[in-house]
Amino acid sequence: MTIKNEKNGSTLKLIVEGRVDTSTSKEFEEKAKADLGGVEELVLDFTQLNYISSAGLRVLLSLQKIMNKQGSMKIVGANDIVKDIFEVTGFSEILTVE
Amino acid sequence: MKELTVDAAIENIETVTNFINEELEQLNCPMKAQIQIDVAIDELFGNIARYAYNPATGKATVRIEVDKSPLSVVITFIDHGKPFDPLSAATPDITLSAEERGIGGLGIFLVKKSMDLVEYEFENGHNILKIKKNLE
Numbered sequence: 103m104t105i106k107n108e109k110n111g112s113t114l115k116l117i118v119e120g121r122v123d124t125s126t127s128k129e130f131e132e133k134a135k136a137d138l139g140g141v142e143e144l145v146l147d148f149t150q151l152n153y154i155s156s157a158g159l160r161v162l163l164s165l166q167k168i169m170n171k172q173g174s175m176k177i178v179g180a181n182d183i184v185k186d187i188f189e190v191t192g193f194s195e196i197l198t199v200e
Numbered sequence: 201m202k203e204l205t206v207d208a209a210i211e212n213i214e215t216v217t218n219f220i221n222e223e224l225e226q227l228n229c230p231m232k233a234q235i236q237i238d239v240a241i242d243e244l245f246g247n248i249a250r251y252a253y254n255p256a257t258g259k260a261t262v263r264i265e266v267d268k269s270p271l272s273v274v275i276t277f278i279d280h281g282k283p284f285d286p287l288s289a290a291t292p293d294i295t296l297s298a299e300e301r302g303i304g305g306l307g308i309f310l311v312k313k314s315m316d317l318v319e320y321e322f323e324n325g326h327n328i329l330k331i332k333k334n335l336e
Binding site for chain 1: 210211213214231232235236238239242243246249292294295296297298299301303306307309310313314
């Protein structure tokens with residue numbers, strides 16, 4: 103997994119590539135949370151994300167809770183397999199997936 | 201039938217995934233099924249790595265068997281750690297909001313939804329968890 107971040111005013115975009123799973127979810131959480139101060143819009147670009155397991159869903163839930171307090175969060179570019187995982191777990195109801 | 205025995209450790213999730221993927225590629229496994237299986241390995245082997253022997257360590261065996269008609273694979277995870285039936289975990293309420301939502305049981309729930317069969321038994325001191333996925 104690699105994460106690139108682009109900050110533009112109060113918008114933070116995280117471009118996540120590879121897999122967010124048991125091995126990588128902690129790094130994903132730490133990197134995402136480290137940059138959230140003052141962010142009002144968080145965009146997670148999942149165009150290059152291959153898949154996500156429940157360990158990654160846990161991080162998304164945690165980020166969503168933070169952003170519910172300080173602004174908004176959306177996921178863009180998720181592939182069909184990742185969208186399927188959101189659907190099956192009910193996460194498509196919690197997250198904004200474009 | 202092929203099998204691999206490794207230390208039940210988080211670092212070995214990738215070893216196990218690569219081992220299974222090599223077999224799946226020889227079967228021309230559809231990409232979606234392969235990714236669902238990879239996610240299942242992350243959930244199930246990850247559970248064994250975190251909980252089966254905690255705080256000690258131990259071995260886990262992963263076995264893959266292929267059935268040709270219809271094409272399907274059975275993957276079995278075996279450890280001799282604490283008896284634990286993941287299928288007994290409560291089904292998560294997937295209708296709750298972000299604020300109300302817990303995360304327990306989500307991994308095994310995802311595995312149940314994406315596999316065609318999930319079975320657990322405890323036999324002779326071993327946790328034996330079997331998943332089956334139809335590939336056609």
